[in-house]
Amino acid sequence: MDLYAGFPFWLIKNPLYNYVNEVKDRMHTDVAIIGSGITGALVAHELCASGISCAIFDKRAVSTGSSAASTAQLQYEIDVPLFKLLEKIPEKPAVIAYRASLQSISDIEQVFRKAKIDAEFQRRSSLFLASDKKGCKEIKKEFLTRKKYGLPVNLLEHEELQQTYGINRLGALWNEEAAQMDAYRSAILLLQYNQRRHDLRLYPYTRIAKHEAVRNGYVLHTDDGKQISCHYLIVAAGYEAGQFLPRKVMDLSSTYALVTEPLRPDQLWHDESLIWETALPYFYLRVTADHRIMMGGEDVPFRNERLRDALLSRKTKRLLEKFAGLFPHIPVHCDMTWCGTFSSTKDGLPYIGAYPGSPNLFFALGYGGNGITFSMIAAQMIRNKLKGVKDERESVFGFDRK
Ligand SMILES: Cc1cc2nc3c(=O)[nH]c(=O)nc-3n(C[C@H](O)[C@H](O)[C@H](O)COP(=O)(O)OP(=O)(O)OC[C@H]3O[C@@H](n4cnc5c(N)ncnc54)[C@H](O)[C@@H]3O)c2cc1C
Structure with missing residues (x-):
């Protein structure tokens, strides 16, 4: 699959980790991870830190899948807002999902802080705008629901929003618990850290064509005929994981993003908050470490790569128009644009954990708009499973959830 097209900012900003390592025929590893994106990197990190030996295989250059295109x-x-999630699934798993997601941001911060890796991780506040009257009703409902479950949330009425942000909208939800990072750089640096510290084995340009269940594990077949045996197989293959999944669990769609040329910090909005809104198609924005505005959204519900790419210019123009509607006084010049494939699940939750009936096969599929927080959760859940530690998140994100 062609995961993205155009000029993803991170791929231009960061050097390629131009690492090559050939698989020896009939090699063995205790744990094989398919995918070297941010998910595979976090999973490997958690396993290595627990003394579990693993190897990562990726068909592309290191970490150049969706993680390189992520905003x-x-x-x-x-x-799915919590009040809507509660209409879809029982209270307990819905609240666990939100709390786990909240906790994962601090956990990501800790991973990079402890490893002394500059992941361009920056704490930010989050501003969720009501786009219209319907959105205003929804954020008020969401405010009360999140309050009820002790989740951090504040309601900004029109005037306060206007005064603080200069944004003319009916209201917004605000909290201080968000963050941003460079997922591509983070994945590469974390993999390098574990190569140095824990002898993590990394095999880019190695496509796993099929996997075969054998007694005590799996045999992976590369597309050039090599075989890798493993006790546990972890699929962190992002939006291309369908190849390894016995049933379809996600819908693929397309999304668009751009970065502007750098601005002066005084030209930007209060707090450099992450901003998003209730209206669809989705629109969201953030500020990069070098003060560019990065914005994205305009999702379309198909993954046909030719059609996706053909819309790039029109969709990014639309993103810029939306930005001008929000901040008419901030002059921006678009620098790089790109588009990518994206996926969502019916309940908005990722699929993480062992596949029913296949106890040695794990999936770390952080689907949805919060893929990276789910990557962290997946890494911890899989580590816990391999270490025999009970994890209440299994019943929320597992394949056999209700
Ligand atoms: C434009 C865009 C904006 C986004 N914005 C956000 C955001 O703001 N916040 C957020 O949390 N998430 C966001 N996401 C989602 C987020 O980027 C993803 O959830 C995350 O990058 C997925 O990481 P991953 O490691 O699972 O997948 P990937 O980075 O795609 O890594 C999977 C790897 O598996 C490899 N692979 C696949 N099949 C095989 C095979 N058969 N053999 C060997 N290797 C294989 C691929 O080559 C790939 O490198 C965004 C995504 C896009 C496209």
Whole structure:
């Protein structure tokens, strides 16, 4: 699959981790991870830190899948607002999902802080705008629901929003618990850290064509005929994981993003908050470490790559128009644009954990707008499973959830 097209900012900003390592025929590893994106990197990190030996295989250059195209906002709000999630699933798992997502932002921060890796992780506040009257009703409902469950949230009425942000909208939800990062750089640096510290083995340019269940584990077949045996197989193959999944769990769609040329910090909005809104198609924005405005959204519900790419210019023009509607006084010049494939699930929750009936096969699929927070959760859940530690999140994100 062609995961993205155009000029993803992070791929231009960061050097390629131009690492090559050939698989020896009939190699063995205790744990094999398919995918070297931010999910595979976090999973490997958690396993290595627990003394579990693993190897990562990726068909591309290191970490150059979707993680390189991500706008990398970290928010505890999952795709479905809590009040709506409570209409879809029981109270307990819905609240656990939100709390786990909130906790994962601090956990990501800790991973990079402890490893002394500059992941461009920056704490930010999150501003969720009501786009219209319907949105205003929804944020008020969401405010009361999140308050009820002790989740951090504040309601800004029109006047306060106007005064603080200069934004003319009916209201917004605000919290201080969000963050942002460079997911591509983070994944690469974390992999390098574990290569140095824990002898993590990394095999880019190695496509796993099929996997075969054997007694005591799996045999992976590369597309050039090599075989890798493993006791546990972890699929962190992002939006291309369908190849390894016995049933479809996600819908693929397309999304668009751009960065502007850098601005002076005084030209930007209060707090450089992450901003998003209730209206669809989705629109969101953040500020990069070098003071560019990065914005994205305009999602379309298909993954046809030719059609997706053909819309790039029209969709990014639309993003700029939306920005001008929000901040007419901030002059921006678009620098790079890109588009990518994206996926969502019916309940807005990711799929993480062992596949029913296949106890040695794990999936770390952080689907949805909060893929990266889910990557962290997946890494911890899989580590816990391999270490025999009970994890209440299994019943929320697992394949056999209700
Ligand atoms: C434009 C855009 C904006 C986004 N914005 C956000 C955001 O603001 N916040 C957020 O949390 N998330 C966001 N996401 C989602 C987020 O980027 C993803 O959830 C995350 O990057 C997924 O990481 P991953 O490691 O699971 O997948 P990837 O980075 O795609 O890594 C999977 C790897 O698996 C490899 N692979 C696949 N199949 C095989 C195979 N058969 N053999 C070997 N290797 C294989 C691929 O080559 C790939 O490198 C965004 C996504 C896009 C496209």
